[in-house]
Amino acid sequence: QQQVKQSPQSLIVQKGGISIINCAYENTAFDYFPWYQQFPGKGPALLIAIRPDVSEKKEGRFTISFNKSAKQFSLHIMDSQPGDSATYFCAASITYNTDKLIFGTGTRLQVFP
Amino acid sequence: EPEVTQTPSHQVTQMGQEVILRCVPISNHLYFYWYRQILGQKVEFLVSFYNNEISEKSEIFDDQFSVERPDGSNFTLKIRSTKLEDSAMYFCASSESATNTEAFFGQGTRLTVV
Secondary structure: OOOEEEEOOEEEEEOOOOEEEEEEEOOOOOOEEEEEEEOOOOOOEEEEEEOOOOOEEEEOOEEEEEEOOOOEEEEEEOOOOHHHOEEEEEEEEOOOOOOOOEEOOOEEEEEEO | OOOOEEEOOEEEEOOOOOEEEEEEOOOOOOEEEEEEEOOOOOEEEEEEEEOOEEEEEOOOOOOOEEEEOOOOOOEEEEEOOOOHHHOEEEEEEEEOOOOOOOOEEOOOEEEEEO
């Protein structure tokens, strides 16, 4: 119930293409869904986050789509760039009674020029 | 830009030895966390700390682990008697409040137990 399932494990995209990473959860108590970007040797950095009262959030080239009924959310990276090559983690949290983040298994994205 | 800083960046220790991993959270943050990431695996929650006490801990955080905020700026994770399976990247994180859930992560300490 506390798990967040993430796919794919790895993704190769050409420069300019769209990268799509999907996550699914079971626990309907989750109310905060962030995406973290991690470069090798660095800590995860918050990229974008959404709460379940909206179905989409866009920040620049990054968009989260949220489907509450399907208990799924996804990250879309438009016009993918080589600098986007990193590992992406989705996460979820129940903010009203805990502040811990439950992370997905990660997606290694490689964007080739 | 304020950041979470961790020291050391890499620690090698012998099995059975005690290690202390250090973190300086962002100065106005009140909530502090430790997470770990075994090589190639997902980031896992260890413990959260607020108002000088543990607010939540995972099943990984057993009696061998402890956390402390010894002064107004540092936040430490101690592993009393390290095991080979404690080898991982340990991340400290902090957030401003329980409702502002944006957690800022440090760059991590790579712990290698030999």
